[in-house]
Amino acid sequence: MQHIVDKLNNKSVGKVTLNEPLKKHTTIKIGGPADLFIRPNSIEALHDTLEILREHDIPVRVIGRGSNLLIPDEGIRGAVIQFGKGLDHLVVNEDQILVGGGYPLVRLAAIISRDELSGFEFAGGIPGSVGGAVFMNAGAHGSDISKILVKAHILFEDGTTEWLSNEDMKFDYRKSVLQNERKGYCLEAVFQLQKGNKKEILAEMNKHKDYRRETQPWDYPCAGSIFRNPLPNHAGQLVEELGLKGHQIGGAKISEMHGNFIVNDGDASYHDVMALIQLIKEQVKENYDIDMVTEVEIL
Known part of the structure; x- marks a missing residue:
């Protein structure tokens, strides 16, 4: 090697x-x-x-x-x-932006707010990158990537690249064409935003950040939401109703703050987390006849 x-x-x-x-x-x-x-x-x-x-x-x-x-x-x-530093370029052209796949969402939302550009407020507090957000159609607070993406520059598994339109991406709830049909990764993306009031944009972002701090266990190492919400139900609520919040296997624990988060409460292993995921799947299936689908990407 x-x-x-x-x-x-x-x-x-x-x-x-x-x-x-x-x-x-x-x-x-x-x-x-x-x-x-x-x-x-x-x-x-x-x-x-x-x-x-x-x-x-x-x-x-x-x-x-x-x-x-x-x-x-x-x-x-x-x-x-x-995809990180080196793939984190940003070009602002009036109300459109071109941004690299390695750019952090939190930083992007903060930077473009200074130019009074609205559309990324929902991303305030989301600890991911632009590339990952496009891949999974990340969203929160009633909005998501599909509502603002114009096109994405995609690297496919065979090494070829292509610009895909919003329609080509076949977005759905936490889904895109990149996950299964045309496996690939987002090198850069173009977003259509709109001019807004800087104070209102910042207030909206701060509200979302505060909500995350108050309801989600980001003081502990965690991977974010473990399951997609089986709408109209919510994964965290189902886990809470089953009395599983706080349940621990090895160093992994279902958060006492939010049932759809598993935290590393010490020296947690991959197998500890997978055991908790399997437990939740079995309990939800047995009690609600719902098949839970993971949102977290498991390699």
Whole structure:
């Protein structure tokens, strides 16, 4: 593997490390080592990286800021590419913005509010990246990515890239075409926003941030919402009705603050979290005849 590292470094693609602990890159602080970890410093560097990895038949997984992500304790064989610094460009053109897939949502919402641009208020407090948000059609407070996305620059698993329109993305509740039908990752996105009042935009964002702080356990390492809401029901309410809040397996615990969050209450393992997920699925199925679907991406 060292010769591949040398090739990547010769191309100056960005950060390249061997056996990188992935728990350093997930919000729940769980995940074993990646054989090869790469954080490209540009889209061009990403293409160079993929070309080298394909030459050596190295399997690739892409991650963002590590929220809504659960990685096994055994780690990931092959290469893990992180969209982060280097893929976090931002261009503001009146009421449209072009933004890299590695740009943090919280920072983006704050930055564009200074230009009195409205449309991203719902993202205040969401600890993810633009790429991950597009991938899963992230949303909250009655809005989501599908309502503001114009088009997205997508990297597909075969290494090709293409701009997909909002319609091409086939958005649904926490879903996009990238998850199954056309597996890929968002390199950059164009969003249509609208001019608004700066004070009103900031007030709306702060309201959403305060709500998250008051109702969700972000003081603990966690991966965000574990399950999609089985509408019209809500996952957290079902867990609470079953009396499962606070239930613990190993170092993983169902949050006492919100039933749809599992927190790392110590040295939690991947298997601890998976055991809690399975317990919730079985209990909800038995008592409500509802099949729970995870929102968190499980590698």
